[in-house]
Amino acid sequence: MMGEETPKARKPRADQLRNRERLLEAAREVFRGEGGSLEEVARRAELGIGTLYRHFPTREALFQAVYAREVEVLERRAAEDGLKDWMQAVLQMMATKKGMVAALAPVFEPESSFFSDQSLRIRAAVAALHARAVEEGAVRPDVTSDDLMRVLMALGYGPGADPARADLLLEVFLDGLRPR
Amino acid sequence: MMGEETPKARKPRADQLRNRERLLEAAREVFRGEGGSLEEVARRAELGIGTLYRHFPTREALFQAVYAREVEVLERRAAEDGLKDWMQAVLQMMATKKGMVAALAPVFEPESSFFSDQSLRIRAAVAALHARAVEEGAVRPDVTSDDLMRVLMALGYGPGADPARADLLLEVFLDGLRPR
């Protein structure tokens, strides 16, 4: 047939690209602290709220775009680091980027995993890390890789979580993780 | 002088008492799940939102009133139970009363502890429990009693927390808690 797979391909508008960057930049600032609102992001980017929603239809889409790089780093490190190093890295990342939980949390929401390809990738990376650790005898086998994620999320974001204590608590947990 | 310490003491109005009960009852229902709004509580109690706020000036005041009994139970058990039993009890309580975190969380907010006498009591109870456990050699001494609370809150309410796994994770943590 004559119609190729890419029919026409109009060049994307300049304002579209520019505004997407502005939004991401504003979002990065706003999400450093916790509880930033989307309207705040739009305001800071000096763009209408409608524009924000067109670029990122859901709150999650925005979080995922903002933390794409970080998630990638975690994924890569999961292939190389040991369990302890990796978990520490995650905790540290969470300490400075409060919004990041929103990029990670979908791991636990079955329905949303439709779209959250990042969740799936992280999940797979942790699963591999976990498998290695079990094999090495560092982790008792009745603790799942999801459990590891759970603990990380909890230590990083649970009520009363404190970055200054998280490291110690992680150590305690890892100690307990060894098969009896 | 003639003015006694209790000058006159007018009998409290009947509607006041009645409505307080209605509000608490409605709140108990609403807070079973998570994310109930105060307006929802007022609505369910068939009372104006103003009335709710007069009885319970802050969100926390309401939570504390709702969970006063539970907190008391926890306080009492802390004096008798071992660390493990007690922590399990807390987890179980949290699993059915999502709103309860709001009654416990103030433990970590220094400013609010002004009023939160319940927080202070829980804190003291846990401190005693913790001290006993350290003495018995069940808990390494660099882990504080606040850390124990933190872990409980995290396992019970952290993102992705799952009552079905919480027990196992608690066990792991307790294992790791022993001095090396």
Place this chain on the structure above:
DNA sequence: TGCAAAACGGAGGCACCCTCCGTATTAATG
């Protein structure tokens, strides 16, 4: 330069938070 496609912006509907104050109820008093 013209014009259709694409993107923008914000008004508007909804929910919730919390405060303030006019109105209604009640306990005390004669």
Place this chain on the structure above:
DNA sequence: CATTAATACGGAGGGTGCCTCCGTTTTGCA
């Protein structure tokens, strides 16, 4: 009882945030 002052009630109203919809503006392409 009837009166009245104290007390409690209710909800309007002002603020914030969520998200959608659509009239207006901008931009790529011819």
